[in-house]
Amino acid sequence: MIGPELLAAHAGILRTQVGACWPGTRAVFRGHDLHKDLHAADWLELYLFGITGRRFTPQQVKLLHGLWVLTSYPDARIWNNRVAALAGSSRSSPVLGLSAALAVSEARIYGGGPGLRAIDFFQRAAKAAACGQALRDFIAEELKSRHIYGYGRPIDSCDERLPWLAGLAKEQGLDQGPHFKMAHEVETILLEMGKTNLRMNYAGMTAALGADLGLTPREFHLFRVPMFLAGMPPCWMEAAEKPAGTLFPIPCEKIAYEGVPIRPWQGRIA
Template structure:
């Protein structure tokens, strides 16, 4: 079927398996009545049901909550919180501030990109190993592996002991993807001490063990840092306008054309 024919079939029609609502009557969420059937879900559980279409055990939900809580830092110096704080000091709205902060959370070095690349690696590595392949050979041929090392002077990630302890307490630290993540860490740190596991590797491998696909994990982690943003925004609005991270002119290193004299005719 050609492109124009496909478009014509969908004019004025939305075909969906996700849900719909009928004003004054009901709302359907993945085949369930939102108010009658899903009203007791907490927000994260509903969000993940929307993402994956799956129900998670109470233990898995506690771990997923922990993943979100343990990286909720209300520090305006962090790249995405800084955006929210700058919006506050410019007197923008909270919706715009937090949306912008979430958008830049997909940074390619220390945001969403490494996590997505990490889960892709673990899913492929586990498939390779389960088919009888050697993990060391897979790591060697992979080249750059996301989820190890940290773009800060510190080599350890302060969140990991807490998250690993929680996974252990819940009995969720023995899955094949997480075991691979630990083994890869041993291989990489043997080469360089700085290549220790970071949050991207631990969270993505734990989520892979809970059945997340690459797409599932990418959407799950969208609000990963969001709880730290409102405090930064609100504190900025309580200070005089423009006083959050002001930059004086002499603080800018300018390397462009020199100052020019403009003459009037």
């Protein structure tokens, strides 16, 4: 079925596998009664079940919790957090501030973009290795055609979160997966190639661990949505408690104008 027939077949009704609620009676979440079967679920476990339809072990859930915890930085200078804080300072609502800050986190050079591309890289590398290609050759090809996500960091090449995350993975017995091992091999090869600024970053390590948990790139992308969230409310709160407009107020002289010199407007209105 195609075209308007396809649209007409879907008009006016929701056909779904993932769930529904009947106000006053019950709610279903991916084939389970939310209240009877899942009322005691850990929130993150439920979140993952919602994304994947699969259940995760307590060790896996603990590791995935850690992925969020270790990068929750309540620093209002960071671009996404700054959005939350500016909302507080401008007396906007907390949900508007936080949802905008989360949206901003789906960025090209940090957050959502690199995470997605890093897991994609590891899974393509694993596929190439399964077909007999040496990892070094695969990396060399990637470097020729595109940036390798998961390695390198704009501010400081040393990522303070990695030892803690690696420790947590070890503690939970989840540090022996093929992608996690490959992530370290990739770093070694990059360093041997003289790419000393391309040390593994947080996107790289989290993507490798996510791949070892069997997450697809899209599932991993969805899992990461609230990753920075915990650091944002303190930024909003503090800014909302200070006098309005006092977060990074910018005086006129701090605009460095680099454009066309002042010129008269030749009125063109009809």
